[in-house]
Amino acid sequence: MSAADVEIRGVRIEDTFAEAFGMRGVRIVITAKTLRWAREAASKLTGFATSVIACKCEAAVERELTPDETPDARPGVSVLLFTMDADSLGKRLVERVGQTVLTCPTTSCFDGLPEAVTRVPSARALRVFGDRFQISKVLGGERYWRIPVMEGEFLVQESFGVQKGVGGGNFLILAEDADRALDAAESAVDAIAGMSGVILPFPGGVVRSGSKVGARAYAGMIASTNDAYCPTIRPITRSSLPGGVNAVLELVLDGLDYGAVARAMRAGIDAACRPGVVAISAGNYGGRLGPHHFHLHRILSGDDTPVPRPAAPATGQPVTSDATDGGR
Amino acid sequence: MSDVVTLTLRTAPDGPLDLDGAVTPDRLALLGEREIAALAMWDGARAARLGDFFTVEGERAGRVRVVGATAALDGLGAGMAGGELLVDGDAGQRAGAGMTGGALRVTGNVGDDAGAAMSGGSLHVDGRAGDRLGAATPGATRGMTGGEIVVRGSAGDEAGARARRGLIVVGGDVGARGARAMIAGSLVVLGRAGASTGVGSKRGSVIAVGGADVPATYRYACTFEPPHVRLTMTYLRRRYALSVDDGAVAGRYRRYCGDAGTLGKGEILTLVRG
Numbered sequence: 127m128s129a130a131d132v133e134i135r136g137v138r139i140e141d142t143f144a145e146a147f148g149m150r151g152v153r154i155v156i157t158a159k160t161l162r163w164a165r166e167a168a169s170k171l172t173g174f175a176t177s178v179i180a181c182k183c184e185a186a187v188e189r190e191l192t193p194d195e196t197p198d199a200r201p202g203v204s205v206l207l208f209t210m211d212a213d214s215l216g217k218r219l220v221e222r223v224g225q226t227v228l229t230c231p232t233t234s235c236f237d238g239l240p241e242a243v244t245r246v247p248s249a250r251a252l253r254v255f256g257d258r259f260q261i262s263k264v265l266g267g268e269r270y271w272r273i274p275v276m277e278g279e280f281l282v283q284e285s286f287g288v289q290k291g292v293g294g295g296n297f298l299i300l301a302e303d304a305d306r307a308l309d310a311a312e313s314a315v316d317a318i319a320g321m322s323g324v325i326l327p328f329p330g331g332v333v334r335s336g337s338k339v340g341a342r343a344y345a346g347m348i349a350s351t352n353d354a355y356c357p358t359i360r361p362i363t364r365s366s367l368p369g370g371v372n373a374v375l376e377l378v379l380d381g382l383d384y385g386a387v388a389r390a391m392r393a394g395i396d397a398a399c400r401p402g403v404v405a406i407s408a409g410n411y412g413g414r415l416g417p418h419h420f421h422l423h424r425i426l427s428g429d430d431t432p433v434p435r436p437a438a439p440a441t442g443q444p445v446t447s448d449a450t451d452g453g454r
Numbered sequence: 455m456s457d458v459v460t461l462t463l464r465t466a467p468d469g470p471l472d473l474d475g476a477v478t479p480d481r482l483a484l485l486g487e488r489e490i491a492a493l494a495m496w497d498g499a500r501a502a503r504l505g506d507f508f509t510v511e512g513e514r515a516g517r518v519r520v521v522g523a524t525a526a527l528d529g530l531g532a533g534m535a536g537g538e539l540l541v542d543g544d545a546g547q548r549a550g551a552g553m554t555g556g557a558l559r560v561t562g563n564v565g566d567d568a569g570a571a572m573s574g575g576s577l578h579v580d581g582r583a584g585d586r587l588g589a590a591t592p593g594a595t596r597g598m599t600g601g602e603i604v605v606r607g608s609a610g611d612e613a614g615a616r617a618r619r620g621l622i623v624v625g626g627d628v629g630a631r632g633a634r635a636m637i638a639g640s641l642v643v644l645g646r647a648g649a650s651t652g653v654g655s656k657r658g659s660v661i662a663v664g665g666a667d668v669p670a671t672y673r674y675a676c677t678f679e680p681p682h683v684r685l686t687m688t689y690l691r692r693r694y695a696l697s698v699d700d701g702a703v704a705g706r707y708r709r710y711c712g713d714a715g716t717l718g719k720g721e722i723l724t725l726v727r728g
Contacts, residue, residue, distance in 0.1 A: 198681065199688040199703065234681050261657070261719075263640060263682050264600070264619060265689050272682050281681035 132423050137399035137406060139422050143433075144296045144391070145410035146418040149178075149208040150215050151291035151382050152246070153188065153238030156227055157202035161190065167233045168203040170226035175207070176328045179348055183218040184208045184293060184380050186325035197236045198281075204238050206325045208380045212288045216246035219286060224252050227282075228273070234281040237268075239382075242287025249284040292418045295379035295387035298336070298355065298407040299398050304373035306402025308332075311375040317397035323386030324379055333376040336409060352409075371404050384418055388430040391420055456512035459490065463508055463522025470546055472496035474529030476504060479537025479556055483516040528565070531558040534575065547584070550577040551591065553601065563607070567591065572620070573600040578694065582607035585629070588622045589615035598622065598639060604694050611648070614641040617658065623690060625697075633660045636720060642686060644698065647722075655713050655720035661686070663702045663725045672712030672722055679706050680723060701725065 132139040154171070158164035168187050175185035185207040196202040207222070209215045227235045237245075249271050253260045256273040262284070263270050269284040299314070301307035315331035318324065326332075341350035353359055354366040355374045367374070377394055381387035395406050408422055419433045459482050475481075476495045485493075490513065491505030504510065508522075516537035520530060525544035532548050536556040541549070544562035551570040563581035569588040583605045589612050590597040597616040608626030615631065617639040627645035634650065636658035641647075647666035652658075660666065661683055687703040690696040707723040 197688065198685045200684070234685070261659075263659070263686075265621065265686060266602075266693060270682060270685065272680075278676075278678040279681055281685060 132426065134396060134399035134406075134426070137403045139395070139426060140405055140407040141423055142408050143410055143413070143422065144294070144408035144420040145413060145416040146292050146294035146296075146387065146420065147210075147416045148418070149184075149210060149291045149293035149380065150212045151206055151208045151289050151380070152215060152219065152286045153289075153382070154205040154207060154219070154223070154227075154286065155191065155196060155202055155236040155238040156205065157191075157196045157198050157200040157234050157236070158230070159200065159232035161201040161203075163230060163232050164201055164203045165190075167227045167230035168205050170230070171222050172205055172207075172327075173226075175222075178208070178210055178293070182209065182214065183222075184325075184327040185222075186327045186331075186380075188322070188325055189320045198234055200234075206291075206323075206380065206382065208291055208293050208327075212244060212246060215288060216248050219246060219248035220251045223248065223282065224255070228252065228255065228275070228280050231277055236283045237286045239287030239289055240268075242289050244288040245285040246288055247285040249282045252282055253284075289382050291380060291382045292384055292387050293380045294416060295381065295391055295418070295420050296409050297377055297391055297395055297398075297422065298409065299375045299377075299403055300355075300368065300371045300405040300407060301373050301375075302370055302402045302404060306400070307373040307375045310398040310400045310403045311377065313400060314377055314394035314398040317393040318377075318379070318390045321386070321390050321393065323383060324381040324390040326377060327380055328378055331377060333378055336374070336376045339411065339415075366407075368405055376409070384432040385430040387418075388420060388425050391422075392425050392428070395422065395426065455514040457515055458517040458519055459510065459512040459515045460519045460521065461490075461504070461508040461510060463520070463524060463527070465507075466523035467497065467507065467526050469498050470526050470528050471502075471507060472498075472528045473504075474532045474548065474551075477518065477520065477530055477539070478532075478534035479516050479518045479539050480535045482518050483514060483537055486513045487511070489513075525562070530560075531556075531577075534558065536575075544581070549579075550575075550603075553577065555601075564605075566610070568605075569598060569601070569603045569622075571596065572598050572603070575601045577601070577603045579603075579605040579607070581605075582626070583609040583613070583624070585610035585612055586615060587613040587624070588617055588620065589613065596637065604690070604696065606696070608645060614639065614658075617641070621686075623694075623696070627664065633658060633720075636660075640686070642690070644696075644702065652720055652722050653713055654716055656717040657719045659720070660722045661707070662722060663698075665724050666722055668710050668722050668724070669712065671714045672710035673714060675709040675711050675721075677706050677708050677726060679704065680709070683707060683723060701727065 172185040188204040191202040193199045253271040261272040273280045311332045336352040337349035341347035353363040521542040528546035532551045541560040547565040549564045549568040550558045555575040566584035588598040598620040599618040604623045606625040609624045611629035615634040618637045623642040630648040636655035638657040640659045646664035647662040710722040
């Protein structure tokens, strides 16, 4: 079988790649008296966190944790949060943990990357909410802050480990109609749910509004609709849609490392290959912007090793504008 | 170079032997057998060498084991900065005093002033501890300033006195004046804390699972489930395999603030049973 002929259950896998960027990520472990309240806090913390462009960060629930997996032996939820640099990561942590976890009944908040060398001491800023009634405790070399609140106390670990991650892994589901596309996308999301080190930051894990860099008509736009994959304007733009495709949905993945994203893409693509899906594709910028390339055929062959970074583009070379990246 | 340096006390000494600063894994890790045997120590008021009393096996290892009639050995692991020191039996006075790092494990009991003024590392005692566990050395203004002490048995008077930071855990009861004049840090007592607990403390926490004689200068605040107690107890179970019952982990505690005669930001937490 040639590289161009890869199929899964009759669904063609295009010989292309997803292009992703370097990001910085933290894992936030939220525990609570019951899983309900850990979920509540995680839900609020990860709200409005689909794309760094407008939301300043990308975040979602990684998975739910059993008491055996959490520092205080309570049920919990782990959240991954990504930004473009460690400095802004610290700021987002202060904002989001301060407004959504500190405020949520019974919760405590811990670092989920204890091995990370780079750390952001975000709770140093949060502690002042205690108005000098806060108390610090050191346990196993880690400092925690006890902040008095009306319910009792909020406990938060002082520093969070920061890891270099990968943002913007993606694949496109090209389907015969919107219902089939949604079925396939839901299957892919279910297959990825709970995988370690990766999140899907968009609503329900799915993007319907893939974008291209900039805009044809409006100067100053950072991103605009990915017209090459919009079926309703197929005849009046330079369409990339194969015949028979009437709807496209995208999954965007952020991960703590290349392998986590590659494994999740493999699982998601496999699950998405259902009846009514014509092809699986991916969004890229011609390989000239993002250092992380996820070649679909390579991933599906089981190869999770990073692809070497390509040479830098020649000076003055324009960047393609027909890429999709989920709106970032 | 070997995996472990073993020091075997050949005969039980007539009186205490002072090894203060001599037997530390970080120091022995740099020395050969003959150099170790030549290390200075004190036999009462008489200067001596380790080789006068110990058989030395192994060299240049960060793990050290001391065996024999070890109860008469004072200052074991005092000032140690790294590595592992296992005392197979009892230790005398000042075990781990002033240590800044590494792990000291004593399978028996320790005498007075164990972990006094330590600032890092861990001291783990399977048996009992004497007075002034993790407290200040005589005349000093600060006791323990960091690290962790876990004693599975009981401890004597003034555990954690003048402590500035760090964690002291006692599996049994603690004598009088535990956490006296504590500046900060935590004293966890899985048994009962004795008279005048926390008297004169500025900050710091006493967690008394088996109850405490709370001084009149402490004022009742509330009864609640302290998240940090749950975290601490879970940590002790996992890190030190300490037997902590579920009630102590997830239970409600009465919180008292004090000492009102000082800054008053310290606390005594006593578990509410039933």
